[in-house]
Each structure stands twice: as structure tokens, then as C-alpha cells.
Amino acid sequence: MNDTYFVTGALGCIGAWVVQQLVARGDHPVVFDLGGDPRRIRALLGADGLARVRFVRGDITDLEATKREVAACRPRAIVHLAGLQVPFCRQDPALGARVNVLGTIHVFEAALAAGVARVVYASSAAVFGPSEDDGTAVTEQVACAPVTHYGVYKQCNEGTARIYWLEKKLTSVGLRPLTVYGVGRDQGMTSGPSTAMKAAVLGVPFKIGFTGPTDFVHASDTAAAFLACADGGEPGAHLYNLHGDTVDVGDVVRAIEAEVPAARGTITCQGPRIPIPPQLDGAAIRAAYPNLPHTPLAAGVRATIARFRELHAAGDLDRSDLPR
Numbered sequence: 001m002n003d004t005y006f007v008t009g010a011l012g013c014i015g016a017w018v019v020q021q022l023v024a025r026g027d028h029p030v031v032f033d034l035g036g037d038p039r040r041i042r043a044l045l046g047a048d049g050l051a052r053v054r055f056v057r058g059d060i061t062d063l064e065a066t067k068r069e070v071a072a073c074r075p076r077a078i079v080h081l082a083g084l085q086v087p088f089c090r091q092d093p094a095l096g097a098r099v100n101v102l103g104t105i106h107v108f109e110a111a112l113a114a115g116v117a118r119v120v121y122a123s124s125a126a127v128f129g130p131s132e133d134d135g136t137a138v139t140e141q142v143a144c145a146p147v148t149h150y151g152v153y154k155q156c157n158e159g160t161a162r163i164y165w166l167e168k169k170l171t172s173v174g175l176r177p178l179t180v181y182g183v184g185r186d187q188g189m190t191s192g193p194s195t196a197m198k199a200a201v202l203g204v205p206f207k208i209g210f211t212g213p214t215d216f217v218h219a220s221d222t223a224a225a226f227l228a229c230a231d232g233g234e235p236g237a238h239l240y241n242l243h244g245d246t247v248d249v250g251d252v253v254r255a256i257e258a259e260v261p262a263a264r265g266t267i268t269c270q271g272p273r274i275p276i277p278p279q280l281d282g283a284a285i286r287a288a289y290p291n292l293p294h295t296p297l298a299a300g301v302r303a304t305i306a307r308f309r310e311l312h313a314a315g316d317l318d319r320s321d322l323p324r
């Protein structure tokens with residue numbers, strides 16, 4: 001298609017998949033990220049693909065820099081993924097608010113100033129708290145009572161997006177994934193299952209730090225949803241849950257063992273449940289964007305382990321998320 005997309009936080013897990021898909025279809029991703037290590041993108045793209053990505057080191061808490069870089073590339077859309085995850089917001093709530101809340105306002109300001117038509121941003125299922133779990137799938141209509149600073153910041157961003165639509169007619173879509181998994185998912189409250197897949201490939205024991213069911217969505221499907229929303233849709237400030245497969249983390253361990261029989265008994269899970277209802281209703285986004293992919297959990301685990309094996313064989317498997 002040959003369009004330019006400005007992707008904040010694109011060195012992270014979801015961003016790496018967004019970049020990979022943009023490159024695969026011939027578009028031009030501009031990576032705007034605080035970090036300087038493209039390891040997650042490298043794990044998905046060969047050297048040829050990497051050469052087609054423009055990297056800009058930048059901080060969304062810096063309004064002028066964000067505006068300048070968005071204006072410089074005049075993107076078709078902004079995919080806003082930069083943010084600090086639950087544990088980082090818990091450690092430093094003020095920094096979490098600066099990045100997740102103020103940074104998001106800066107991204108909307110930059111879009112407005114440069115005349116960008118659409119902003120697709122990562123909200124999160126963490127806007128919901130355990131009190132919303134009545135045993136059924138949670139829809140977008142349910143009132144939210146998050147139990148983390150992170151969830152409150154994401155809830156605030158959804159309000160910010162609504163006001164940019166009401167006051168400035170800037171169209172946006174906020175997506176709420178719960179547990180994204182796959183290659184590149186190596187940090188955050190729910191990253192354990194992906195790290196466990198890597199540990200199985202490496203033949204090292206690993207304990208996932210939570211138990212119970214959660215809503216697993218493959219990183220590739222997550223990225224595809226962000227791009228579908230970046231490419232089109234109705235004007236307005238939209239919000240969608242992302243639903244993959246609601247599965248008990250113990251069953252994910254069994255799916256890993258099915259792929260790597262030698263890992264039997266070495267991958268365990270222990271700890272509290274994730275304080276977010278485990279099943280999101282994903283009907284609204286599927287009605288608006290009917291062709292979104294859905295990777296069944298077993299296939300996603302298989303593909304993740306296959307890619308980890310390839311990276312391991314090539315001596316390129318990052319181990320920074322494994323305990324030393």
C-alpha cells in the first residue's frame with residue numbers, strides 16, 4: 001500500500017508485530033520509541049525487513065518532539081502503543097501517569113497538529129476489575145472499576161480520546177487486549193506464559209506467576225486488529241474489547257508440554273489470579289471489522305515455540321526475561 005504509519009512504543013511486543021505486518025504488506029512504519037534495542041522486531045523480521053523500518057528515538061512525554069516527528073512523516077494513521085505496564089506503574093505511579101496519561105495526550109495533540117485522521121491506541125482489559133466478573137463475557141457497556149494505577153490510566157486515556165472526538169472531531173479507536181502472548185512478549189503482569197514457552201525450548205524450568213483463566217490473544221492477531229482499525233472505520237471515538245481464547249493457565253502449560261514433551265513437569269504456575277475478568281466479549285470489534293484473524297491457542301503456542309526454536313538454533317534467542 002505504501003503508506004506511512006507512526007507507531008509509538010514499536011520496539012515493544014505488540015509494536016514489533018505491527019511493524020512486521022506493515023513491512024510484509026509494503027507499508028512504511030516509523031518506530032517512535034524511547035528504547036534503542038530493536039530485538040523484538042529483529043526476532044520477527046529478517047535483515048531485509050529491518051532495513052525498511054525507520055527508527056526515531058523519542059519520548060512521548062516530550063510534546064514538542066512528538067509533534068515534530070509526527071509532522072515530519074505525515075502518517076496515514078498513528079498506532080499508539082508506548083506505555084508502561086502494570087508492574088512499572090505500580091513501582092512509580094507518577095512516572096506511569098506521565099507516560100501513560102500525559103504521553104497519550106501528547107500523541108493526540110501531535111495527531112491534531114499534523115492533521116492525522118486516525119489514532120488507534122492501546123487501552124487494556126485492565127480498565128475492568130474483579131467486581132465486573134459475573135461469570136459471563138464482559139462487554140464494552142459494563143462500567144469499569146480497575147484495581148491498578150495502570151487500569152485507571154488506561155481508563156483516563158479512553159476519556160481523553162472521547163474528548164478529542166467531542167471537541168476536535170479527531171477519530172480514534174481504543175483496543176482492550178487482556179493477555180497478549182507470542183514472540184516478543186517478555187515483560188508485564190501476564191508475560192509469564194510466553195516466557196514459559198521460551199523456557200521450554202531452552203530446557204530450563206520456569207514458574208508462571210499467576211493461576212486461573214485469562215483471555216489469551218496472540219500478538220499477531222492483536223497487531224492485525226490495530227492495523228485494521230488504523231486503516232478504516234466509522235468516525236468517532238470507539239472502544240473495543242479484544243477476545244482471543246479464555247483458557248486456564250494450567251491448560252496453557254499442558255499445550256506447551258504437548259509441543260515440548262521434554263518440558264513436562266518443568267513449567268509450573270503458582271500465584272494469584274489476574275484481577276481482571278477472564279473473558280472479554282469481542283463481538284463489537286468483529287461486527288465493525290469482520291475479517292480479523294483468530295489464532296486458536298494451540299496453534300499460537302505451536303507457532304511461538306517453532307519461532308523460539310528457530311531463533312535458538314540461530315543463536316538469537318533473547319533470554320533477558322528468564323531468571324538468571
Ligand SMILES: NC(=O)c1ccc[n+]([C@@H]2O[C@H](COP(=O)([O-])OP(=O)(O)OC[C@H]3O[C@@H](n4cnc5c(N)ncnc54)[C@H](O)[C@@H]3O)[C@@H](O)[C@H]2O)c1
Nearest residue numbers: 009011012013014033034035059060081082083122124180
Ligand atoms: N501485552 C499485553 O498483554 C497488553 C495488554 C493490554 C494492553 N497492552 C498495552 O499495549 C501497549 C503495548 O504493549 P506491549 O506488550 O507491546 O508493551 P511493551 O512493554 O513490550 O512495550 C512498550 C514500549 O513502549 C516504549 N515506551 C515506554 N515509555 C515510552 C515513552 N515515554 N516514549 C516512547 N516509548 C516509550 C518502551 O520502550 C517499549 O518498547 C501498551 O500500552 C500496553 O499497556 C498490552
